[in-house]
Every structure is written in structure tokens, then in C-alpha cells.
Amino acid sequence: MFHFFKKKTHKKLEINLHNNSMIINGTSLSFPLSLKDIEAILGKPDQVVKKENKFIKYIYDNAGIVFEHSFSIKNHLKKSKTYIDEEHLISTVFLYYGDVVKSMTGEKELPKQPCQAVVLSDGKSPYFFSDRHRVGDFNLILWTPYGTNFNGIAETITDTLSISYFPEIKNERESYKLKETDEEVLHFENINFKLAIIQVLMYDLEVLKPVFNIFDFAEEFSELDIDTESMEIIQPALDHFEKLQIPKEYAQHVQEIYMDGGNEIYLNLIPQWDGEDETFDLNEVGVEELRQFPNLEEATIMSSNFKQVKAVFDEAGIDVELL
Incomplete structure (x- = not known):
């Protein structure tokens, strides 16, 4: 028999996702969560791991589950009008399935036992396409071995599963036709660095508009026949970002870069990117590119050439670490 939490129950967990709620053994939790919300059902966590200004992880050893309180989700919650307060920033749940607990991306904050919970999507086993599934306001990702993908109904889950609350932001439609500007603009030699800056200005801070949405873009430029379920780079979208002019005055707003596969x-x-390859790695950047951002103080980057890139950040006086 699976023992979830001795003080609470010996019953095997059933997790059903619906809209913005996670229903655990019949009790509904509405996201974003606070620690008190979780403890009311599961009791106190066995481990609490904190990384300043990044995350707090609440780990349930015997259940094989980790709840993550993420500081970076706050802006998105505010923009989607689902922000409650500083306590309600738990937005992601990790369920570590398999014969033994295995790290997904090198993380060390792990439960002691594998997960055995049954996960349902609106009462049914979720259907994954290329490791991904969306139900209500939740994104689900199966962390299958590198180079493999799962497609189909997951009645039995054997790989780590992440469940992220990520509500849609409603934006008024604007045209994506590019316009020339007479203003001074920022200059980029490396597209992956430019994409990291666009993430900050367009999605995190929303000062660079219109906010790009691939579905709206595909609809506006229907003659390009864009595959919105693509597993490869959509070239017209990349062309758009390469040509996009960013006014130099926006540089002052960039204080931190945080590159993450879910950006x-x-x-x-x-x-359909799973974040497991090096497509968007920042492997080259110039000192002059970095010095365009006078208030940029720290960066967390994806890179397979970190040692050399770090030397450039160091020269520009910017703290950098590897994701």
C-alpha cells in the first residue's frame, strides 16, 4: 500500500485537473496556491528548500511530489489578473514517477520516494502530444528521456511530470506589420541574446508592444501557412524578431535576464519545444551588446559555452550564472 503522509491518509492520491483547480482526492485547490492551502490537505512538507529571489520548494518525500513557489511568476499572474498576494505564488508541481527518483534538469531538490499518484485531465487520462498537454490553465510536460517523445493517452506515467499553472493573458489584437522608427534603436549581433531581451521587454514588463502571439501572427499572415504546433523553429516568426527594431530608450528597463525553457x-x-536542446543557448554575446543596458545587473542563462560567455559578462560588470 502506498503511504502518502502518515498523519493525513494512507489512501493513494488521485489528482484531477480542471480549469484553474487541482482536485486532490476530492478536495479542490485553486491556483495560485499558498503553503497553507497545501498543508490543509497534505500536512507539512518533509523538506523546504529556498533559493533567494528564485524559488521555494516544498517537498513531500513519501509522495514523490514537489510544489514550487516561484518569484518569477508574479508578473505573469498580475498581467493575467490572477495575482492574490506574496503568499500565493505556488504555480508548479513536480511529480517524480519511475522506479527511482531521477532529476530532470540537474536539480538537487528531490523527494526520497517515487510518485504513485493517478493524474487525470477533466476526469480522464491526459492525452499528450510530443510530451505536452494543456487543460484549463495548466501546462503539463512529460520529461521523457532526451531524444524521445510521448504521444497518446497516458494511463500509466513513468516519467517525471510537471504541472504548471499558466493562465492566458488576454491582449487586444494589434497588427504585427513592422514599422520603421526614427528613434535610436538597440543593436544586436547575436539573435539569442536579442530574444532574451525581448522576453524581458515584451513578456515580463510589456513595454515592447504588440505582445507577440504565434496564433495571432499565423492568422494575420495566413499566406505563410504557419504550423502552430511546430516542433521546429517557425522561420517567419524568427524573421519577425530579427527585423524587429527596439527603441534604445527601453534599455533602461532591463535589470535582469532569466532564460528558461518555458519562456x-x-x-x-x-x-512544441521541450526545452531540452541547445536551440536558444546563449553561446556568444559581445561586450558592446551588453553595455547597451546600463541597469542590467544579473543574468541567468542557458549556455553550452558558459565559460567564454561568462568572461564577457564579467568584463561588462554583470553577474551571470548558468540555469
């Missing part, structure tokens, strides 16, 4: 900029370029 909106990447999912609008490769809608």
Missing part, C-alpha cells in the same frame, strides 16, 4: 518567447518560436 514565452521560445514557445512562440517553437510551440
Whole structure:
């Protein structure tokens, strides 16, 4: 028999996702969550791991589950009008399935036992396409071995599953036709660095508009026959970002860069990207590119050439670490 939490229950967990709620053994939790919400059903976590200004992880060892309180989700919650307060920033749940608990991306904050919970999507086993599934306001990702993908109904889950609350932001439609500007603009030699800056200005801060949405873009430029379920870079979208002019005055707003596989900029370029390859790695950047941003103080980057890139950031006086 599976023992979830000795003080609470010996019953095997059933997790059903519906709209913005996670129903655990019949009790509904509405996202975003607070620790008190979770403890009311599961009791106190076995481990609490904090990384300043990044995350707090609440780990349930015997259940094989980790709840993540993420500071970076706050802006998105505010823009989607679902923000409650600083306590309600738990937006992602990790369920570590398999014979043994295995790290997905090198993380060390792991439960001691594998997960055995049954996960349902609106009462049914979820259907995954290229490891991904969307139900209500939740994004689900199966972290299958590198180079493989799962397609179909997942009645039995054997790979780590992440469940992220990511409500849609409603924006008024604007044309994506590019316009020339007489203003001074920023200059980029490396497209992956430019994409990281666009993530900050367009999606995190929303000062660079219109906010790009691949579905709206495909509708406006229907003659391009864009595949919005693509597993490869959508070239017309990348061309758009390469040509996009960014006014120099916006540079002052960039204080931090945080590159992550779930960033909106990447999912609008490769809608089915799983974040497990080096497509968007920042492997080259110039000192002069960095010095365009006078208030940029720290960066967390994806890179397979980190040592050399770090030397450039160091020269520009910017703290940088590898994701």
C-alpha cells in the first residue's frame, strides 16, 4: 500500500485537473496556491528548500511530489489578473514517477520516494502530444528521456511530470506589420541574446508592444501557412524578431535576464519545444551588446559555452550564472 503522509491518509492520491483547480482526492485547490492551502490537505512538507529571489520548494518525500513557489511568476499572474498576494505564488508541481527518483534538469531538490499518484485531465487520462498537454490553465510536460517523445493517452506515467499553472493573458489584437522608427534603436549581433531581451521587454514588463502571439501572427499572415504546433523553429516568426527594431530608450528597463525553457518567447518560436536542446543557448554575446543596458545587473542563462560567455559578462560588470 502506498503511504502518502502518515498523519493525513494512507489512501493513494488521485489528482484531477480542471480549469484553474487541482482536485486532490476530492478536495479542490485553486491556483495560485499558498503553503497553507497545501498543508490543509497534505500536512507539512518533509523538506523546504529556498533559493533567494528564485524559488521555494516544498517537498513531500513519501509522495514523490514537489510544489514550487516561484518569484518569477508574479508578473505573469498580475498581467493575467490572477495575482492574490506574496503568499500565493505556488504555480508548479513536480511529480517524480519511475522506479527511482531521477532529476530532470540537474536539480538537487528531490523527494526520497517515487510518485504513485493517478493524474487525470477533466476526469480522464491526459492525452499528450510530443510530451505536452494543456487543460484549463495548466501546462503539463512529460520529461521523457532526451531524444524521445510521448504521444497518446497516458494511463500509466513513468516519467517525471510537471504541472504548471499558466493562465492566458488576454491582449487586444494589434497588427504585427513592422514599422520603421526614427528613434535610436538597440543593436544586436547575436539573435539569442536579442530574444532574451525581448522576453524581458515584451513578456515580463510589456513595454515592447504588440505582445507577440504565434496564433495571432499565423492568422494575420495566413499566406505563410504557419504550423502552430511546430516542433521546429517557425522561420517567419524568427524573421519577425530579427527585423524587429527596439527603441534604445527601453534599455533602461532591463535589470535582469532569466532564460528558461518555458519562456514565452521560445514557445512562440517553437510551440512544441521541450526545452531540452541547445536551440536558444546563449553561446556568444559581445561586450558592446551588453553595455547597451546600463541597469542590467544579473543574468541567468542557458549556455553550452558558459565559460567564454561568462568572461564577457564579467568584463561588462554583470553577474551571470548558468540555469
